[in-house]
Amino acid sequence: MLERLANAVLFQLGWLACVIGGNSLWLLLALAALVIHLRWISSWAAEGRLMLSVVIVGTAVDSVLRYLDVFRFEDAAPLIPLWLMLLWALLGTTLRHCLAWSARPWWLASALGAVGGALSYYGGGRLAGVQFPYGEVPTLMVIGVLWAGLFPLLHMMARRLAP
Template sequence: MMKSLLNAANFQLLWFACILGGDNWAVAAIVLYLIVHHYFFVESVSEWWVILLFVVLGVFIDGALIFDGWLVMPPSIWTFPIPPPWLLGLWAGVGSLFFHCLSWGLTRPWLLSIGAAVFAPLSYFLGADLAEVSLGRSSIATWALMAFIWFWLMQVGVFTTRLTIRRNGRTHHV
């Protein structure tokens, strides 16, 4: 239980560092987060595959949202045609939660998805405001799209985590 709470708290620190620090602090915060996560939380190297999957999903999903004008990024030193590091760091952080503070959702995936459909858009709205990211569509349309995306992302996370656990022959802790 304590490990799950520490995992959630660690992610919240990453969230604030990435949102408030932007390009300047994100890389350092992400590296520190992943080092701490590796040494204090990772029980199997296979967990890194879920984290990597979420970074790749972030490249494509947030990349598409930026490309299509749903998210309008502030001027940045980041010139690559993928989301900035601070945003991808958040995706890595989400991937790191499934084996720990979100492990309860492995047995209740629909409840986890409903929670994500409610709270993930809230995170985008608050994060966008703090990081000076503009939402390119109406609040209702953006909320609906984010709710849809994150509902299904939780299903993907649960599926891949269960698959990883099964392949390692372990049972998860709830």
């Protein structure tokens, strides 16, 4: 129980550091959250492949959404910003810990993904200055539908990449 609470707190601290700080020294706080997780809650051996896989999938998904102009960042790079990649790594730490309860049944992961995904993009977008060119409501609806499928997929990855 304490492990899951610590994981949730570390994720939230890292999330805030990423969306408030962007590509600044605030990322060191998010990186510290990852290091603390891997040192005291889990290990690189147990979760390294999962975290890297989540970063790859998340970077691909968000980079495609960026390319399709679903959201815009201040920089003009082809991939998503580093702070968002780090956020994906932080999400990877939650799948076997504080969010493990949402893995089954699949519809629970889907519902949480739809609601939580859209709310996370909404809040993160507001704090990080991300623009939604197609409008907030249509964009968040698309993100909700996307995350309804993506979150169960991430949980499946967590099961399959278990040590």
